[in-house]
Amino acid sequence: MRKAINKIIFVMNSIAAFALLLSYLLPYVSPKMFPLLSVLSLAVPVLIVVNVLFLLYWIVLLSKRSMLSLIVLALGISHVSSLYKLRGKSMDTGETGxxxxxxxxxxxxxxxxxxxxxxxxxxxxxxxxxxxxxxxxxxxxxxxxxxxxxxxxxxxxxxxxxxxxxxxxxxxxxxxxxxxxxxxxxxxxxxxxxxxxxxxxxxxxxxxxxxxxxxxxxxxxxxxxxxxxxxxxxxxxxxxxxxxxxxxxxxxxxxxxxxxxxxxxxxxxxxxxxxxxxxxxxxxxxxxxxxxxxxxxxxxxxxxxxxxxxxxxxxxxxxxxxxxxxxxxxxxxxxxxxx
Structure with missing residues (x-):
């Protein structure tokens, strides 16, 4: 039963990973030529979060299937950093500017x-x-x-x-x-x-x-x-x-x-x-x-x-x-x- 559930989850994971991979092309695709594809840009934050959740799920299970989302997220590291940054300077540094x-x-x-x-x-x-x-x-x-x-x-x-x-x-x-x-x-x-x-x-x-x-x-x-x-x-x-x-x-x-x-x-x-x-x-x-x-x-x-x-x-x-x-x-x- 668990194997069947994991197969279904991996299919969902594959769809989410493919959609995120496809979104990496958006900066190079003109909305005038493919307006429908451009709509995907609004969903990229959700796709990143979903792939992170799938990654964590497979890591907990110690499954090699974690590589799918890991590779896709790694390929789009600039996308990930556009969504969330761990470190930065939000306070005034005192420098003249x-x-x-x-x-x-x-x-x-x-x-x-x-x-x-x-x-x-x-x-x-x-x-x-x-x-x-x-x-x-x-x-x-x-x-x-x-x-x-x-x-x-x-x-x-x-x-x-x-x-x-x-x-x-x-x-x-x-x-x-x-x-x-x-x-x-x-x-x-x-x-x-x-x-x-x-x-x-x-x-x-x-x-x-x-x-x-x-x-x-x-x-x-x-x-x-x-x-x-x-x-x-x-x-x-x-x-x-x-x-x-x-x-x-x-x-x-x-x-x-x-x-x-x-x-x-x-x-x-x-x-x-x-x-x-x-x-x-x-x-x-x-x-x-x-x-x-x-x-x-x-x-x-x-x-x-x-x-x-x-x-x-x-x-x-x-x-x-x-x-x-x-x-x-x-x-x-x-x-x-x-x-």
Whole structure:
């Protein structure tokens, strides 16, 4: 009886291992060509955890079948490190550097998604305490209770498709050129500002790529029509690719080194993340992050869809994701040294 059960478990293990192996191809597969395969990127964290559990199961039984998941996980060690990091620097090291922060504030709880009346004040206090030199905000809403007066420089852009929500770059350092990429037929967008820092001028991109409009709650997901949901996600993946291509083209024309941060609405296993990161950028979480580094409140697994990417020449001193439920996203913070 036990042999029969283990055979069934190994078949399930083989399916999970193959799916994870297939996911390693995702950064190289265009969503425009294979949108259905791109959807798999959203499930990679689950596949990693499932394969780890299968690995532990076979190890306990002292079975050679443990080699299957072990080999697949080893082949995708970069995927595993994108999900969880054992060591990193989340505290200020005391070294001189530039602190940068990104936060999708979900319009400061405008429609009371969270049972709290003090969200704008809570976020304002958080920013005052962390005091980043550059602060990028997504889904900004003009709330009278917010207070970011510590920033003498501000660039906000209300997309023509969203008159109330904006992308904003706050800075302690002056701007030179600034502008917007103006994505068509969507409320999502990318803005940029050339910021004169003490050592150099850098271009900072605040990005908010196309949303999949997926509920973070398991019960709500279960109620959705699976075919309509799948079709919607495939369409948004294609839009994300088009938006990322527009962003990359703009980055390549930049006279300065680029910092890219914000809400990618996609994971570190995706085509768009890989293509943007390939522009001589490094993921600050992968350098100095610790734990899961979750950035989005998703019931199924710890989702990391917000990123701070800096030039490879920069030294990453620290990274932190704050476990604070003031939004459906969690704020992320990093300190870097410009050479």
């Amino acid at each position: 530039i602190s940068i922060m990104s936060y999708n504030v979900h319009s400061f709880n405008r429609f009371n998604w969270i049972d709290s009346k003090t969200i704008p004040q809570d976020i304002s206090n958080l920013i005052k305490i962390q005091n980043p030199d550059i602060f990028c905000v997504q889904e900004f809403y003009n709330n009278p209770d917010i207070d970011f007066k510590q920033y003498p420089y501000k660039y906000d852009y209300f997309n023509h498709n969203s008159k109330e929500l904006a992308l904003v770059i706050f800075s302690k350092y002056p701007f030179m050129k600034k502008g917007s990429l103006n994505f068509e037929k969507t409320a999502n967008n990318v803005i940029f500002a050339d910021i004169v820092m003490p050592r150099d001028t850098v271009r900072v991109y605040n990005i908010h790529l196309q949303s999949h409009r997926i509920s973070s709650k398991t019960n709500d997901l279960a109620k959705e029509d699976s075919q309509k949901l799948l079709k919607r996600i495939q369409v948004s993946f294609k839009q994300q690719q088009q938006q990322s291509e527009q962003l990359i083209s703009h980055m390549r024309s930049s006279p300065y080194k680029n910092i890219v941060m914000g809400d990618f609405n996609n994971t570190a296993y995706s085509y768009v993340y890989d293509k943007i990161k390939s522009e001589n950028l490094q993921d600050t979480f992968k350098k100095e992050g610790k734990g899961f580094g979750k950035t989005f409140k998703f019931e199924l697994f710890p989702a990391r869809i917000d990123f701070i990417l800096v030039p490879k020449e920069f030294e990453v001193l620290s990274f932190k994701s704050f476990d604070l439920e003031f939004s459906d996203h969690y704020p992320i913070y990093s300190k870097v040294k410009i050479p």
